[in-house]
Amino acid sequence: MGMLKDKDHHIVPYSVYINVWLALLVLTVITVAVSYVDMRHVAVLTAVFIATGKSMLVLLYFMHIRFGKPMYMVMILVVLAAYAVFIGLTFFDYGFRA
Amino acid sequence: MSQVSSAAGGHHEHHDPEANKIGMWLFLFTEVLLFGTLFIAYAVYLNWHRWDFMAGSHELDKLMGATNTVILLTSSLTMALSIGALERGKKALSLIMLSGTLLFSFAFLCVKAVEWTHKYHHGIWPDAEHLGVLPYGQQLFFGLYFTMTGLHAAHVIIGAVVILFAMGLVARGKVHQGRVDFLENTGLYWHLVDLVWIFLFPLFYLIH
Numbered sequence: 001m002g003m004l005k006d007k008d009h010h011i012v013p014y015s016v017y018i019n020v021w022l023a024l025l026v027l028t029v030i031t032v033a034v035s036y037v038d039m040r041h042v043a044v045l046t047a048v049f050i051a052t053g054k055s056m057l058v059l060l061y062f063m064h065i066r067f068g069k070p071m072y073m074v075m076i077l078v079v080l081a082a083y084a085v086f087i088g089l090t091f092f093d094y095g096f097r098a
Numbered sequence: 099m100s101q102v103s104s105a106a107g108g109h110h111e112h113h114d115p116e117a118n119k120i121g122m123w124l125f126l127f128t129e130v131l132l133f134g135t136l137f138i139a140y141a142v143y144l145n146w147h148r149w150d151f152m153a154g155s156h157e158l159d160k161l162m163g164a165t166n167t168v169i170l171l172t173s174s175l176t177m178a179l180s181i182g183a184l185e186r187g188k189k190a191l192s193l194i195m196l197s198g199t200l201l202f203s204f205a206f207l208c209v210k211a212v213e214w215t216h217k218y219h220h221g222i223w224p225d226a227e228h229l230g231v232l233p234y235g236q237q238l239f240f241g242l243y244f245t246m247t248g249l250h251a252a253h254v255i256i257g258a259v260v261i262l263f264a265m266g267l268v269a270r271g272k273v274h275q276g277r278v279d280f281l282e283n284t285g286l287y288w289h290l291v292d293l294v295w296i297f298l299f300p301l302f303y304l305i306h
Binding site: 011014017020021025035043047048050051054058062063076079090091094095 | 123127130131134135138141142144145146148160164167168171172174175177178179182185186282285286289290292293296297299300301303304305306
């Protein structure tokens with residue numbers, strides 16, 4: 001009786017979610033571990049880099065972007081591009097203040 | 099062709115899961131920009147008061163932050179599994195996983211409450227006298243800390259209420275194998291709450 005005719009509706013194996021969760025835990029351990037290394041200015045950059053990797057895993061697998069219509073990926077990229085413009089314009093101002 | 103219409107017995111229902119999903123994503127984008135502007139404020143002040151931010155970060159409890167990260171990541175797993183279970187028609191398993199997510203959301207809030215209590219006893223609290231004598235950059239750091247983790251905690255509470263509501267719908271069979279979109283959208287919201295924490299945790303707890 002289910003709407004199984006819907007081809008877009010990909011049923012993801014449980015193991016995929018469990019593997020993604022394990023990868024997220026490993027990345028969490030890594031980000032905590034590297035925080036004990038004195039990296040001065042690259043500390044924040046490293047933290048953001050690892051967090052970006054983690055959020056890509058969440059977006060692609062838990063939030064089904066990998067399995068859904070490409071339109072959602074396009075929407076997300078447009079939002080991220082707009083956000084990048086905000087950041088760029090903000091630092092174009094604050095970055096050059098005395 | 100993803101809408102499901104049923105005209106049985108003169109009863110006509112229009113249901114469009116794809117539209118619901120697009121609407122949910124548009125809402126999530128407004129959430130991204132809400133937290134996004136706060137992250138930009140964080141970035142600007144970090145740039146101006148880097149050493150104060152690092153000193154402030156040193157005051158936060160890494161272990162509690164990491165514990166909450168693991169709790170939220172696991173709650174995201176049980177959320178994803180509950181949707182997977184319902185898609186396979188396994189209602190009981192779906193409800194078990196959802197109660198797991200709910201339990202983890204309470205655990206997260208409990209850890210947060212313990213943390214804030216510790217900070218309170220150390221005189222670090224919005225408008226505290228001790229906070230006023232700290233270097234300006236540290237005041238900004240703790241101001242952003244309470245604003246951003248507070249706003250995030252509010253989202254956890256809202257998410258928990260929505261999950262409870264979704265559990266009711268699943269239990270009563272209103273949300274089922276052929277109609278999972280409400281649960282999927284609940285999941286999207288919950289994963290976004292997790293995403294925000296993925297950035298909050300290292301930027302506040304790990305930058306010293």
